[in-house]
Amino acid sequence: MGDCIVDTTDGVMVIRFNRPERMNSLGGTLLAEFNAALLEGRADDRVRAFVVTGEGRAWNAGADLQAVGSGGANENSKRWNAVDPIGEVGRTILNLRGCDKPTIAAVNGVAVGGGLGFCSAFDIRIASEQARFSTVFIKRALAPDCGLSWFLPRLIGPERASEMFFTGRMVDATEALSMGLVSRVVPHEELMDAALSLARGIANSPxxxxxxxxxxxxxxxxxxxxxxxxxxxxxxxxxxxxxxxxxxxxxxxxxxxxxxxxx
CATH class of the missing domain: 1.10.12.10 (Lyase 2-enoyl-coa Hydratase, Chain  A, domain 2)
Structure with a gap:
């Protein structure tokens, strides 16, 4: 089984990040498999909406810092990433935003750092009551990436975005709803039913x-x-x-x- 699990039913392609032992971080083959699934769904007229969620207790934890610290991240693409002005993650964000079909993030757990940037690129975010969000970059001596400095001020306003960036504090699902970061919060066990119900309604549209x-x-x-x-x-x-x-x-x-x- 790969780093993404893909299933299509009733016009909805469901993509599950499948690196639970690494909190679904952006390492391994996750990005390559996600892009392949997205491109397949974009080209398939039977697919009319996407739902993306995570296995385990995280939606996506951003960079795989364990791999980065050991020098093992993107071992086969270091040269490309060094000369590419956007990088693999950036091109994934553009691929996601360039998709002509609605995208829904079913946020089952933490979405932090680049994972929050990734999450912010979706059209709609539905959160489990267990979801939590943080920019976190400042706590790792890093600046924002994955488009988060573009998305977050547009989603929640520049002042709230500044506070999140400058402090790196964790935001729970209830606060995320109040600030407009997500559109809905549901009980954890109802998350996928809510996301799929919304996606199927969208799929049954002109x-x-x-x-x-x-x-x-x-x-x-x-x-x-x-x-x-x-x-x-x-x-x-x-x-x-x-x-x-x-x-x-x-x-x-x-x-x-x-x-x-x-x-």
Whole structure:
């Protein structure tokens, strides 16, 4: 069994980080296997949403410091990482954000350091009551990476982000919900049911409109209002030409639920 476990059911690809003995840290083959699964799901029209969770007591603990300390991290890619201005983790973040299908992090335990950066790149985060979050970098004499200095201020505001970065303190699930870091907190044993219920509802949506909606939300983070209005109208014209729109209109006129499974 590899460092990621992948299963697809009802239009939802579930990816489980499977390094529980290392708290699912970003080492071994985890990133390579995650990227392979994500690329497979992106190319498969049957996959309409992703749920990512972790085995054991962690969602993702960031860098594998035990491997880094022993000189064993990314042994086969040191030269590439040295010359690549983004690095393997950075390219994974771009791969995740560039996916046209909604992504949900089902945070079962700790998400710290680069793991929190990774988690912050998802569209939606649902947390178990056992989840905990920390930037932690400052406590290891490191600066932020994995895009966390970009994501966190946008999620919780610059002042709260500054406090988390400067102190490295741990934030529990309840506080994470109050500050907007996660959208929902559920009992631990209900986490995957809640995440899968949400993902299946998303999967049962008009696929083209979902793609354009996700693109619009991501584009809005760097666009001016005028640029966003133009972006929205280009997308809307594409939606109006898509066959899903005709089904939406017919179902409205016929007073029935639309059937998106045909697209």
């Amino acid at each position: 696929p083209s409109a979902m793609i354009y909606t996700r693109r619009a939300l991501h584009n809005s983070q760097t666009a001016t209002l005028e640029q966003q209005l133009e972006f929205e109208w280009v997308n809307q014209k594409a939606c109006l030409r898509a066959p899903e729109f005709q089904e939406g209109v017919r179902s409205f006129l016929e007073k029935r639920d639309p059937d998106w499974s045909q697209f």
